[in-house]
Amino acid sequence: MTEISYRQQRYNDKQKQILENAAKLFAQKGFGQVSLEEIASKLQLSKASLYHYIKSKDDILFQLHMEAMTQAVDALEKVLASGDSALEKLKKAIRNLVVIATRDEVLASYRMETRFLPKKMRPQVMEKRDQILDCVQRLIKEGMEAGLIHCKDWRISAFAALGTMNWIPMWYSPSGQLSVDEIAGVMEEFIFRGFGITADAMPA
Amino acid sequence: MTEISYRQQRYNDKQKQILENAAKLFAQKGFGQVSLEEIASKLQLSKASLYHYIKSKDDILFQLHMEAMTQAVDALEKVLASGDSALEKLKKAIRNLVVIATRDEVLASYRMETRFLPKKMRPQVMEKRDQILDCVQRLIKEGMEAGLIHCKDWRISAFAALGTMNWIPMWYSPSGQLSVDEIAGVMEEFIFRGFGITADAMPA
Structure with a gap:
C-alpha cells in the first residue's frame, strides 16, 4: 500500500465516522436541532477540521440520504440477481427495505417535520397527525371487532395502510x-387485502 | 350581519384565495422555487398587502398543511360516525384520504425534495430513487410472470408497497x-396480501 492510498483510507474512515455520528445526532434530536459545532465536539474535532471532511450540514444530509438509497439499490439488485423464487425475492426485498428504513441515517434524513416547519408550529402539526x-x-378496530380484519399486528398494519396513502404525494402527477x-x-384493493379482508366481504 | 363580521368575511375570503393560489404555485414549481413576490403578483397584490393576510412563506405552508390534515380528520370522523358497516367505513376512509393526498395543498407541503436539499443535489437523489x-x-413483474401476483394495477400497487416502507421513519422508534x-x-404479511399472494404460496 502506497503512502497516498493509506492517507486516502484514513481520510475515508474519518469521513465515515463523522457521517455516522452526525446521523445518530440527527436521528435523536432532529436535523434542525444539531449544529456542526455539536458534531465536531462529539468527535473532539475543531470545526475547521470538520470542514476538511464535509462541506456543510446539507452536505452531510445529502451523503447520508445517498448512502441509504445506495444500500437499498445494492440490496435489491443482489436479491434480484439471486436464484431464489419470485416470492422469496419479494420477502427478502421487504426485509432489506425495512431494515434500511429504521437505520439512523434514514431516520435522520426522512424525519421531515424537523426541517419542514419552524419549531413553534410543530406541536399543532403533531396533534393533527395523532x-x-x-x-x-x-x-x-371496528373491522377487527366485526371479525373481518385479521393481521399479525394491527398497529403496525395501520401504519402500513397510512403509509400507502401518505406516500402518494411523492409520486402522484395530475397528468398521470x-x-x-x-x-x-x-x-x-391493496389495503383491504393487506388487512386480510376476503374478497367476498369487500363492499361493492 | 354587522359591518365587522362582513369585514371579517372579506378578510377570510381573501386569505383563502391567497392560500389556494400559493398551493397551486408550490405544487407546480416546488416550495423553494416560489417567492412571496410571485404569489402577490399572481393575485395582483402588493407584497405589503400580502403581509396583511399571511406572516411568511412558512406560515402559508403551515396553514396549507393544517388545512389538509383538518380535512382528513373531519372526513374520517364523519365516516366513523356514520351508520355504515365497518368495511364500508374503511372503503370511504381510503377514498377520502386518497382524494386529500392528491390535492394541491398536500402536494405543496409534502413534496419533500423541494425543501430537503439544495437544488444542485437533487438530480442525484432523484436518480437513486428511480x-x-x-x-x-x-x-x-417476476411475481406476476410466475402467476402469483394479481392486482388491478401493478404500478400503483408497487407505489403502495413502497409507501408502507418509506413511511416507516415517520413513526418508527427504536424504543418501541x-x-x-x-x-x-x-x-x-401486509404487502404479500396486498399483492393478492395467497397464504399457501407465501415462503416460510
Whole structure:
C-alpha cells in the first residue's frame, strides 16, 4: 500500500465516522436541532477540521440520504440477481427495505417535520397527525371487532395502510394515466387485502 | 350581519384565495422555487398587502398543511360516525384520504425534495430513487410472470408497497415494543396480501 492510498483510507474512515455520528445526532434530536459545532465536539474535532471532511450540514444530509438509497439499490439488485423464487425475492426485498428504513441515517434524513416547519408550529402539526392516526386505528378496530380484519399486528398494519396513502404525494402527477378515483380503487384493493379482508366481504 | 363580521368575511375570503393560489404555485414549481413576490403578483397584490393576510412563506405552508390534515380528520370522523358497516367505513376512509393526498395543498407541503436539499443535489437523489422504484417493479413483474401476483394495477400497487416502507421513519422508534424483525414480518404479511399472494404460496 502506497503512502497516498493509506492517507486516502484514513481520510475515508474519518469521513465515515463523522457521517455516522452526525446521523445518530440527527436521528435523536432532529436535523434542525444539531449544529456542526455539536458534531465536531462529539468527535473532539475543531470545526475547521470538520470542514476538511464535509462541506456543510446539507452536505452531510445529502451523503447520508445517498448512502441509504445506495444500500437499498445494492440490496435489491443482489436479491434480484439471486436464484431464489419470485416470492422469496419479494420477502427478502421487504426485509432489506425495512431494515434500511429504521437505520439512523434514514431516520435522520426522512424525519421531515424537523426541517419542514419552524419549531413553534410543530406541536399543532403533531396533534393533527395523532388525530388522523387515532381515526384510522378506530376504523381498523371496528373491522377487527366485526371479525373481518385479521393481521399479525394491527398497529403496525395501520401504519402500513397510512403509509400507502401518505406516500402518494411523492409520486402522484395530475397528468398521470389514472384518475384519482382509479388510484383510490387500487389502494382500496391493496389495503383491504393487506388487512386480510376476503374478497367476498369487500363492499361493492 | 354587522359591518365587522362582513369585514371579517372579506378578510377570510381573501386569505383563502391567497392560500389556494400559493398551493397551486408550490405544487407546480416546488416550495423553494416560489417567492412571496410571485404569489402577490399572481393575485395582483402588493407584497405589503400580502403581509396583511399571511406572516411568511412558512406560515402559508403551515396553514396549507393544517388545512389538509383538518380535512382528513373531519372526513374520517364523519365516516366513523356514520351508520355504515365497518368495511364500508374503511372503503370511504381510503377514498377520502386518497382524494386529500392528491390535492394541491398536500402536494405543496409534502413534496419533500423541494425543501430537503439544495437544488444542485437533487438530480442525484432523484436518480437513486428511480433505481429503487425500478428494482421494486422488477420484483413485482417476476411475481406476476410466475402467476402469483394479481392486482388491478401493478404500478400503483408497487407505489403502495413502497409507501408502507418509506413511511416507516415517520413513526418508527427504536424504543418501541416490536423489533425491526417483527416489524418486517408485519409489513411482509401486509404487502404479500396486498399483492393478492395467497397464504399457501407465501415462503416460510
